[in-house]
Amino acid sequence: MLAPVLTPILPMSAINLKQLAGQLGLSSSTVSRALRDSYEISTATRERVQVMARQLDYQPNPYAGSLRNNVTKTIGVILPEVDNHFFSSAINGIEEVAQQNGYHVLIYLTHDSEEQEKSVSQYLTSGRVDGILVSLASGTRNISHLEKLKKLEIPMVQFDRVSKKLNTATVTTDDYVSGYKATEHLIRAGCRRIAYLLVSENLSIGSKRMQGYLAALHDHHIPYDAGLVLNGSGPNDENLVRIRHFLRQNPQVDGIFASVERLALSSYHACQSLGIAIPKAIKIIGFSNMETASLLAPSLTTITQPAYAVGKEAARILFHAITKNKPVLPAQSIELKSELVVRASTQAGSQPTNARFVEVCQAVQAVGF
Amino acid sequence: MLAPVLTPILPMSAINLKQLAGQLGLSSSTVSRALRDSYEISTATRERVQVMARQLDYQPNPYAGSLRNNVTKTIGVILPEVDNHFFSSAINGIEEVAQQNGYHVLIYLTHDSEEQEKSVSQYLTSGRVDGILVSLASGTRNISHLEKLKKLEIPMVQFDRVSKKLNTATVTTDDYVSGYKATEHLIRAGCRRIAYLLVSENLSIGSKRMQGYLAALHDHHIPYDAGLVLNGSGPNDENLVRIRHFLRQNPQVDGIFASVERLALSSYHACQSLGIAIPKAIKIIGFSNMETASLLAPSLTTITQPAYAVGKEAARILFHAITKNKPVLPAQSIELKSELVVRASTQAGSQPTNARFVEVCQAVQAVGF
Numbered sequence: 001m002l003a004p005v006l007t008p009i010l011p012m013s014a015i016n017l018k019q020l021a022g023q024l025g026l027s028s029s030t031v032s033r034a035l036r037d038s039y040e041i042s043t044a045t046r047e048r049v050q051v052m053a054r055q056l057d058y059q060p061n062p063y064a065g066s067l068r069n070n071v072t073k074t075i076g077v078i079l080p081e082v083d084n085h086f087f088s089s090a091i092n093g094i095e096e097v098a099q100q101n102g103y104h105v106l107i108y109l110t111h112d113s114e115e116q117e118k119s120v121s122q123y124l125t126s127g128r129v130d131g132i133l134v135s136l137a138s139g140t141r142n143i144s145h146l147e148k149l150k151k152l153e154i155p156m157v158q159f160d161r162v163s164k165k166l167n168t169a170t171v172t173t174d175d176y177v178s179g180y181k182a183t184e185h186l187i188r189a190g191c192r193r194i195a196y197l198l199v200s201e202n203l204s205i206g207s208k209r210m211q212g213y214l215a216a217l218h219d220h221h222i223p224y225d226a227g228l229v230l231n232g233s234g235p236n237d238e239n240l241v242r243i244r245h246f247l248r249q250n251p252q253v254d255g256i257f258a259s260v261e262r263l264a265l266s267s268y269h270a271c272q273s274l275g276i277a278i279p280k281a282i283k284i285i286g287f288s289n290m291e292t293a294s295l296l297a298p299s300l301t302t303i304t305q306p307a308y309a310v311g312k313e314a315a316r317i318l319f320h321a322i323t324k325n326k327p328v329l330p331a332q333s334i335e336l337k338s339e340l341v342v343r344a345s346t347q348a349g350s351q352p353t354n355a356r357f358v359e360v361c362q363a364v365q366a367v368g369f
Numbered sequence: 370m371l372a373p374v375l376t377p378i379l380p381m382s383a384i385n386l387k388q389l390a391g392q393l394g395l396s397s398s399t400v401s402r403a404l405r406d407s408y409e410i411s412t413a414t415r416e417r418v419q420v421m422a423r424q425l426d427y428q429p430n431p432y433a434g435s436l437r438n439n440v441t442k443t444i445g446v447i448l449p450e451v452d453n454h455f456f457s458s459a460i461n462g463i464e465e466v467a468q469q470n471g472y473h474v475l476i477y478l479t480h481d482s483e484e485q486e487k488s489v490s491q492y493l494t495s496g497r498v499d500g501i502l503v504s505l506a507s508g509t510r511n512i513s514h515l516e517k518l519k520k521l522e523i524p525m526v527q528f529d530r531v532s533k534k535l536n537t538a539t540v541t542t543d544d545y546v547s548g549y550k551a552t553e554h555l556i557r558a559g560c561r562r563i564a565y566l567l568v569s570e571n572l573s574i575g576s577k578r579m580q581g582y583l584a585a586l587h588d589h590h591i592p593y594d595a596g597l598v599l600n601g602s603g604p605n606d607e608n609l610v611r612i613r614h615f616l617r618q619n620p621q622v623d624g625i626f627a628s629v630e631r632l633a634l635s636s637y638h639a640c641q642s643l644g645i646a647i648p649k650a651i652k653i654i655g656f657s658n659m660e661t662a663s664l665l666a667p668s669l670t671t672i673t674q675p676a677y678a679v680g681k682e683a684a685r686i687l688f689h690a691i692t693k694n695k696p697v698l699p700a701q702s703i704e705l706k707s708e709l710v711v712r713a714s715t716q717a718g719s720q721p722t723n724a725r726f727v728e729v730c731q732a733v734q735a736v737g738f
Contacts, residue, residue: 297666
């Protein structure tokens with residue numbers, strides 16, 4: 001029996017195969033074959049089973065047959081969000097490989113909610129897809145729903161937002177090194193009170209990027225202040241309120257390291273509404289694959305992940321398992337390198353008077369006076 | 370028989386139902402019922418059909434059964450792109466209604482390609498979903514693949530990028546009025562040589578927004594110049610090259626009206642790389658639901674569509690059809706209103722010397738001199 005809490009997701013029969021078999025005093029496999037009109041079962045038994053099935057309103061799962069034979073020619077991609085350029089690029093990489101293999105790609109959104117992720121996973125247990133690529137919701141604490149899918153031997157590869165507890169291959173980027181580099185870049189630009197905007201403590205990306213942040217502070221003899229770590233796992237409007245409040249309470253903050261794209265944007269909105277000048281008063285760096293990073297005022301310094309390659313590699317591992325009928329192994333995991341792209345939002349701050357004069361001249365020139 | 374070009378998508382039997390029926394000298398519906406062990410068919414006929422089906426290796430479509438009973442509890446959303454804030458918001462509206470109905474949402478991307486859209490439609494003919502929401506690819510000229518889905522009586526609602534040729538309900542926004550308003554706004558800001566960046570002539574949004582542009586030019590006695598209409602239906606990098614080339618060839622252009630979000634961003638990139646000042650030399654307005662419009666340098670004036678509401682209304686019409694088992698009718702179509710949000714990218718240009726002086730003072734102040 002499926003977990004009762006999830007029953008609304010799938011249309012359920014009054015009874016399942018096992019219960020039907022129990023009523024008939026037969027094994028589930030005999031009943032299953034009788035329902036499929038197998039020659040191995042006598043006509044009398046077939047008839048008896050089919051009559052009872054109708055009487056008890058037994059509904060066979062219409063997808064159960066396709067699970068075993070990879071006939072769906074479909075993979076499912078479970079994503080926390082699409083309004084994030086990392087994921088939209090990763091999808092492109094995934095689709096390229098899927099097309100080469102003659103497969104369709106279905107996208108399921110969890111909106112960063114553990115409940116939604118559970119519901120989608122439950123839905124996929126019925127064999128609607130031949131394989132799954134998953135990037136975890138930031139709200140996910142318990143991964144038993146994914147373990148259930150793994151037990152059904154549906155090939156699964158995690159990417160970017162992964163849990164090492166799940167015994168499968170992962171495709172990630174060098175989050176620790178990138179977190180270190182981003183923090184060090186802010187320190188070199190003159191920041192000493194650097195806030196860290198955390199997406200989730202549960203996710204590998206949250207903890208690894210933060211470990212890099214802590215290590216860089218340590219190596220540069222800047223004491224760690226837990227009060228400068230801000231939880232940004234809520235929706236955008238909630239994060240904006242929280243960042244504004246935080247910046248008002250902590251006027252000494254001179255740098256922000258946003259561990260995901262939307263937290264960098266919320267920081268921009270917060271600074272804009274509070275009249276805090278970037279990079280003069282606060283420098284900002286964020287993980288981001290935004291095409292518009294260079295168009296922002298000021299242009300945003302980013303840690304840019306090889307999103308397309310992440311999607312492609314994850315799909316490659318998955319299709320290897322699907323087409324060769326082999327399990328996905330943790331040993332197949334890959335880590336790719338991200339890139340620090342320096343732009344105006346982290347431009348070094350304490351300028352000599354001379355430089356300021358040049359800046360004024362440029363400003364005057366810019367407005368065409 | 371399914372179109373041969375698409376056969377790799379679905380696992381196919383050696384023969385289809387019609388061919389099997391032909392071999393048996395029976396109607397397809399008799400064969401179908403015999404295969405399902407219907408009481409309406411005699412035991413002898415059932416037996417004969419089932420034996421022949423096995424001999425000819427007939428494989429029933431594993432999904433066909435679910436089509437008639439709405440048991441997939443799933444709707445499919447066919448989208449041109451996700452890297453567009455209109456669609457990511459619309460998805461949220463769709464998912465809200467789907468959740469209320471206990472349904473899952475599957476997202477299929479066409480990447481604005483007619484071929485991909487055909488392939489996805491073909492895939493959906495097998496009854497994997499109980500209903501379809503579709504926003505057409507800009508490359509789509511022939512809609513026979515969608516007509517085929519309609520003939521299968523899968524409820525379908527089009528939204529935003531629609532074709533009136535398809536006899537179904539549509540949820541759109543007031544594209545003509547918005548196109549008019551956007552153009553008039555540029556004219557009032559002083560523009561006389563306004564380029565129109567077209568996403569597709571085939572799509573309703575392309576033609577209606579452009580009709581609005583033409584009407585506004587006409588009403589303000591500005592002659593229409595076909596040379597100022599630029600095709601932007603390609604990928605982003607291609608559009609960027611085209612816009613750069615266009616702006617170099619047409620230095621007299623003083624306004625750009627981008628009919629979709631990514632064309633506005635490509636225009637920004639083009640102006641940035643050519644050193645063209647926005648809004649001083651060229652003013653830009655674009656259809657966009659970008660959360661970052663206000664963070665761009667300069668902030669972007671937009672026509673903002675009620676994307677969330679568009680998704681929600683389209684889903685509502687669809688679920689009405691699914692749950693009441695009624696057809697979707699063109700008369701159910703809805704048109705929602707978009708909003709003009711004025712920002713810096715269209716700030717009036719020809720300023721008196723006085724105003725310029727104020728601007729210089731502000732610039733000097735801004736750099737803290």
